[in-house]
Amino acid sequence: MSNEKILLSRGDIIRYYTYRIILAGLVIIAVVWVALPFIMTILYALADPAQYYDPRVIIPTSYTLKHVNQLLILGAYQATINSVIVALITIGFSFLIGLPAGYAFARYRFRGKDSLKLFIVALRMFPMMVIAVPLLVLYFKLGLADTLIGIGLAHTSMALPFVILITSSIIAGVRVDYEEAAMVFGLSRIGAFFRVTLPLALPGLTAAAIFTFIMSWNEVFIAAVLSFQNRTLPAFILNLIAGSTDFIKFAGAFIMVIPALIFVFIAGKYLVRMWGITLK
Amino acid sequence: MTAKSGENIPLSIKISNYIPYLLLLPTLAYMLFFIGYPLVEGVALAFFDEQGHFTWANVNYLLYDPGSLFWDALKYTILLAAVIIPIQVSVAFGLALLFNAKFPGKNLALYTVILPLTISDVAAGLIWYVMLGQYGFFNKLLMDLGIISHPIIFFGIKNMEFLAIVMTEVWRATAIVFVIIFAGLQMISHEYYEAAEVFGATTWQRFRYIIFPLLLPSLQAALIIRTLFAFQIFGVVWTLAGRDIPVLAGEAYYAQTTLLRPGVAALYALIIAALSVSVGAIYIKFFKAKYLEAGM
Numbered sequence: 001m002s003n004e005k006i007l008l009s010r011g012d013i014i015r016y017y018t019y020r021i022i023l024a025g026l027v028i029i030a031v032v033w034v035a036l037p038f039i040m041t042i043l044y045a046l047a048d049p050a051q052y053y054d055p056r057v058i059i060p061t062s063y064t065l066k067h068v069n070q071l072l073i074l075g076a077y078q079a080t081i082n083s084v085i086v087a088l089i090t091i092g093f094s095f096l097i098g099l100p101a102g103y104a105f106a107r108y109r110f111r112g113k114d115s116l117k118l119f120i121v122a123l124r125m126f127p128m129m130v131i132a133v134p135l136l137v138l139y140f141k142l143g144l145a146d147t148l149i150g151i152g153l154a155h156t157s158m159a160l161p162f163v164i165l166i167t168s169s170i171i172a173g174v175r176v177d178y179e180e181a182a183m184v185f186g187l188s189r190i191g192a193f194f195r196v197t198l199p200l201a202l203p204g205l206t207a208a209a210i211f212t213f214i215m216s217w218n219e220v221f222i223a224a225v226l227s228f229q230n231r232t233l234p235a236f237i238l239n240l241i242a243g244s245t246d247f248i249k250f251a252g253a254f255i256m257v258i259p260a261l262i263f264v265f266i267a268g269k270y271l272v273r274m275w276g277i278t279l280k
Numbered sequence: 281m282t283a284k285s286g287e288n289i290p291l292s293i294k295i296s297n298y299i300p301y302l303l304l305l306p307t308l309a310y311m312l313f314f315i316g317y318p319l320v321e322g323v324a325l326a327f328f329d330e331q332g333h334f335t336w337a338n339v340n341y342l343l344y345d346p347g348s349l350f351w352d353a354l355k356y357t358i359l360l361a362a363v364i365i366p367i368q369v370s371v372a373f374g375l376a377l378l379f380n381a382k383f384p385g386k387n388l389a390l391y392t393v394i395l396p397l398t399i400s401d402v403a404a405g406l407i408w409y410v411m412l413g414q415y416g417f418f419n420k421l422l423m424d425l426g427i428i429s430h431p432i433i434f435f436g437i438k439n440m441e442f443l444a445i446v447m448t449e450v451w452r453a454t455a456i457v458f459v460i461i462f463a464g465l466q467m468i469s470h471e472y473y474e475a476a477e478v479f480g481a482t483t484w485q486r487f488r489y490i491i492f493p494l495l496l497p498s499l500q501a502a503l504i505i506r507t508l509f510a511f512q513i514f515g516v517v518w519t520l521a522g523r524d525i526p527v528l529a530g531e532a533y534y535a536q537t538t539l540l541r542p543g544v545a546a547l548y549a550l551i552i553a554a555l556s557v558s559v560g561a562i563y564i565k566f567f568k569a570k571y572l573e574a575g576m
Binding site: 041 | 317394410537556
């Protein structure tokens with residue numbers, strides 16, 4: 001009788017387990033809803049056609065790389081390389097230009113700071129696809145039409161507002177005391193940045209680079225407008241799929257999905273935080 | 281955040297006040313060249329001919345040419361946004377509340393739920409083509425279970441394509457809304473919940489008077505971002521329905537790459553920009569008013 005206060009009543013226990021079961025059920029539904037299309041895409045892209053066209057076979061058991069290989073030979077291989085190059089160009093330029101701006105926002109107080117920051121925040125939501133068509137006219141004059149660097153430069157303008165906001169948030173997270181201490185001990189401001197702040201901010205900046213990579217990797221409208229031969233992967237697939245067989249479409253989805261899976265399992269934790277920062 | 285970082289700024293830095301402008305200069309120059317100039321050039325493309333004379337040709341094409349799908353595109357772009365966004369926001373909100381609870385395997389579940397954020401809209405379209413095709417997963421599953429006897433045809437039929445686009449967009453972009461709301465939810469201090477517990481608040485009261493008001497800014501941010509992105513919907517529609525379901529961005533792409541009329545494409549792009557800017561302005565005005573009402 002003495003420990004009756006600690007004991008839960010039967011009703012409480014039932015309520016607790018009902019709650020846990022409902023919670024588990026909802027989580028499972030959410031996970032299956034998101035994951036199932038990925039899994040089925042991978043399975044169907046690799047499925048033997050005979051099994052795919054058999055209505056009784058829901059989950060194929062015999063697999064072939066034929067269609068993925070076919071798509072790679074058709075140009076997806078080159079397009080994948082192009083996509084990587086464009087994304088790297090985008091990372092390079094957007095960090096070269098955006099990092100100083102992010103540093104300025106994190107470490108300085110200056111007149112017009114709030115309005116400038118608001119401008120960057122607003123720009124982040126501006127539909128960047130708008131620049132694609134006019135940019136092509138300019139690119140023809142500059143000889144940048146249908147070049148990877150041209151697409152990279154356009155993607156940079158898309159990624160720049162995000163990079164500025166992320167880097168500013170990351171740098172603000174590195175304590176300014178460290179930087180000051182380094183300066184007291186004789187480093188210049190630039191030296192302090194490169195030898196103290198940058199190493200401390202590196203994990204965050206790496207995540208920001210992955211974020212930028214994904215942005216560029218996934219962008220299709222600008223890339224498709226600015227290129228005719230040297231296409232990035234999504235632009236290549238977009239042009240190819242009209243009138244192609246189901247299997248080529250599946251293979252296209254497969255090739256585009258695999259990097260995403262790798263990214264999330266490498267950098268999932270950082271990516272969640274990153275989206276938290278940029279989308280707020 | 282501005283105020284907080286201001287406190288940490290040492291005096292030595294505050295004195296040299298031209299440096300921040302120097303640091304921002306590359307950004308501003310880049311934006312001017314890659315966003316400002318194309319916007320001006322876009323207006324030139326849309327409203328001036330090659331000799332530099334003002335012309336209504338592109339506008340006339342958009343409004344009167346029998347091949348132009350402008351009104352349909354406008355209708356479908358807005359209709360898709362109106363159908364998709366409420367579903368996304370409510371699902372994401374529920375999901376965020378769900379993930380606020382503790383359960384085993386939470387991280388794995390979280391990463392899975394955000395997976396669609398990392399893929400392009402073209403990929404998302406193709407993935408749902410796999411799911412909904414005549415020999416797709418859903419049709420086979422439902423037929424095997426005996427729920428249907430013939431496959432449900434999604435592609436080639438307008439209303440079904442619309443449905444497929446809605447499903448794909450809900451699947452793909454709910455994650456964006458979820459991440460924003462989830463981030464907001466995690467920033468709510470546990471002290472509020474504890475206080476509520478001390479005062480014996482019910483679950484509903486906790487939701488109504490703590491979670492909801494504190495989450496409102498995140499919800500609004502999610503709503504703005506989602507709406508503006510919705511006007512740019514392209515990859516999913518193009519892969520699943522082509523021009524069966526015309527949308528503004530799709531028509532811009534079509535005008536540019538098939539019609540070879542950059543003037544028309546530029547005009548479509550400007551319409552998307554105008555739509556985004558005006559809706560963004562309305563949202564901000566509306567929300568500001570709300571903030572003032574609440575005395576914030």
